[in-house]
Amino acid sequence: MALFYKSNNAGVPIGWIAIMLALLASMGGFIFGYDTGQISDILLMEDFKLRFATCETPGVVASCDFTVVREGLIVALLSIGTLAGALIGAPTADYLGRKYAMIVECMVFIVGVIIQMTARHVWQQFAVGRLVSGLGVGALSAAVPMYQAETAPSQIRGSLTATYQLFITFDCISIGARDIPGAGSWQTVVGIGIVWPVIMIVGMMFMPESPRWLAKHDRIEEAAAAIAATRGIRKDEAMSHPVVSKEIEQIRNHVQYESKMKGGWLDCFSLKDKILYRTLLGMSLQSLQQLTGANYFFYYGASIFQSVGIEDSFITQIILGAVNFFCTFGGIYVMERFGRRRPLIIGGIWQACWLFVFAAAGTAVDPEQNDSIGKLMIVAACMFILGYAMTWAPGIWILIGETFPTRTRAKQGALSTASNWTWNFLLAFFTPFIVSAIQFRYGFVFAACNLLGAVVVYFFLYESSDLTLETVDQMYCDPECKPWNSRHWAPAGYESRHNLVEQTKAAEAHKPIVGGEESRREDVEKSGDEGRTERC
Template identity: 75%
Template structure:
């Protein structure tokens, strides 16, 4: 069974692999969303917080250090996991690596739900779970980018971020359903359900095709051809003579053969040749800025923030915020396919900065606990910020991590970039209680400035990679005549414009011969083989 996108066959497997692999994002989102509400649950406070009157939850509270460590140790685990994710995915293959990482995550969950009175055990469990989540965050976008057809690559890769937001929302909903349970089930159920998500991904991914680029790199070309055929919805027999499959196999093969000429180690990620260092720093910067937008300020500490604003039920507000985040990500998938990568990130950075400024200015000028109107304005501004984030920076950065780097260093550069995300994730999770207690809502001004910085970085340094194959993206970055602000019009040698490339590719793939098409494809292949 197959459908056609831009006149090109797309199999149902392409959709399934994107959805299933994105369960890795769901797992991360679920783990991120649950902790904010769990920290306010009565039984959790009685067990792990400091209580001046034993048994009286109203006298229980977490110290700043303890709160920061419980929340942030997940991020330390994800940092280590992200760095280990690349070699694991390269050694085991993308699918088996994801299954192994689900096992690690499950072990972490078991450690958490087995905690009785020692908060350090719960925190260590979050660290172990983080190892699995971090490794998945490196493997999933890479797998999706390498396996998804280029015609829908952006949308399918963006499902990773969509599932992160869905996981956050589901965690909020389950938390509000269990919070009134008087015993440890209030938080143990929320944490333990995470095992179900790991089982779905760990077992289900084994039924999906392996990355054709990984198979080709391990001299398994027939399996690579079979993988491409399954994704395209083409039968095994038909694949042997299918023009689209043959073209993709040759493009992958030529790219792999060139990159075998140079051994790629970690140090190669920091070599300036072919703008490799440039792209490593760009990927790390984009992932860092995604954290510095301030989104996780609301996801990790949202319940606490909204409770301080004077809301009677901060759990409900968290669900509203999570729902805005989830549903707006659908819009983000459309925006990033329709308007490319650069423009949405620039507009998003400016939009997010404006609403964070409103949030911080409102909370700083008047005490929101005594002025309900100000509290409502802060909630609205937070929702408007999340709207912009969910439609631009949230899915956009994960798409770019999958399509910006050259094949021979893609796994390692992806890991370095993702590690930068987790470093800032940890720093924000751990230090936010300290910073908030010192400057209160003025913290929003810091995030507003970071969003503006993000828009500037995108304008001056990010190249427009939409509508290009991964091999063509590499050619664009290494073309000295192409600048970031002109990259939206760039096309590979032999094509007059980006639109010409799109038209020619569609024509070729739908059996509509165009003049000089064969010559143009030959030039493209030669340029790719030269590594230019």
């Protein structure tokens, strides 16, 4: 059964499988968001402090506290694990396939959770458990956007890939467990983390493999069946259906071209076809996503909210998390409706403005002594998160899935994601030291990084919305196409991007092609012709 994506009066068939695979794969984001979102609360739970903190008076929680090093290792070892996991995830996804790689990575995460739950009085065991869980999370962060981008129909690829970020934001569960007596408080919070990978494992068993990975391994009929599933087309009609045959031919031609080229780690730094350009771009965008300053608020927002009398960190988490979660829905719409470049540029400027307000207010007047300044800073923080959730949060994960060519996509995605986790660790570990030295002026640093992000997007990022992954690769290879005019780029045989989108939708909906030109009809139906496969 097919759903229909409506745009400009052209219906495009989208199968319910496409929606389900996005939701299930995005459980990987839920796993990460949950694990990072709960640790700050776990560190405050009385039984956890009695077991793992340093206590001056045994059994008296008021005398227990974590050293900076111990707390930093418990929190940051997850990021170290995610960094290693992202790099390991690339060869795993290439060898096992995207689908089964994610299943294995979920199992690794579950092992890490079990290690944490069975810790009794040795904090190092709990920290190692987070390291192991991080391996699974990091590998998933590389595999999930790639799987979604390779499997989802191009018309809704942005929306479906953005659900990964949406699930990252949904993490406020520990508030219901903090009053459970004894070890049950923190063990319940940690143990619930097993639910998400179990759901993902079971669900993914019924989802199709990436058609591009299947085609790369000469499993063309299975690739056609996978495309048919996401389009709501019967399996027995896959090879003969015009929508499937057009897309599979394009994928097959692209795979044949790339089969003549290498796809190892060193090839991620090749100058040919702008591979190095795209590797550095992906790493830069993922780094800049961390340098927006979002995690400064998510990890250390409690001290800001204390300035207006909100001292309960659980409430702080809910306020910031709620803004992030609900605004991400808007981000899914924005990235699908307005493309990739414009939202990221506007978002970078918007975020920089509110960070400047935040930093200037906190530097001019002590917010603990002035309620009005404290409230202004909270408003600035929420407005910053609003912009971040609607642009840079979902947008970067979308781009990581659709910017790279098939032969090196897994490895380039891994390098980009590893950059994200590297900065995640650095910011999480060093922010307390930086804040103690420059206090709220730290916001000026993040404001500058957001402006830098907007500049990088304008001068280096190509507009990839509405294009198939193979056509995105062709666009980056076109010497006549520049980032600032890429919004209007279209492959040979089409007048404009709008013309390409309209003709593709008309063909997929089995409607007459506007214009009636036979040559245009052939361009739509034959994705493997010379114009569509022309390379640099």
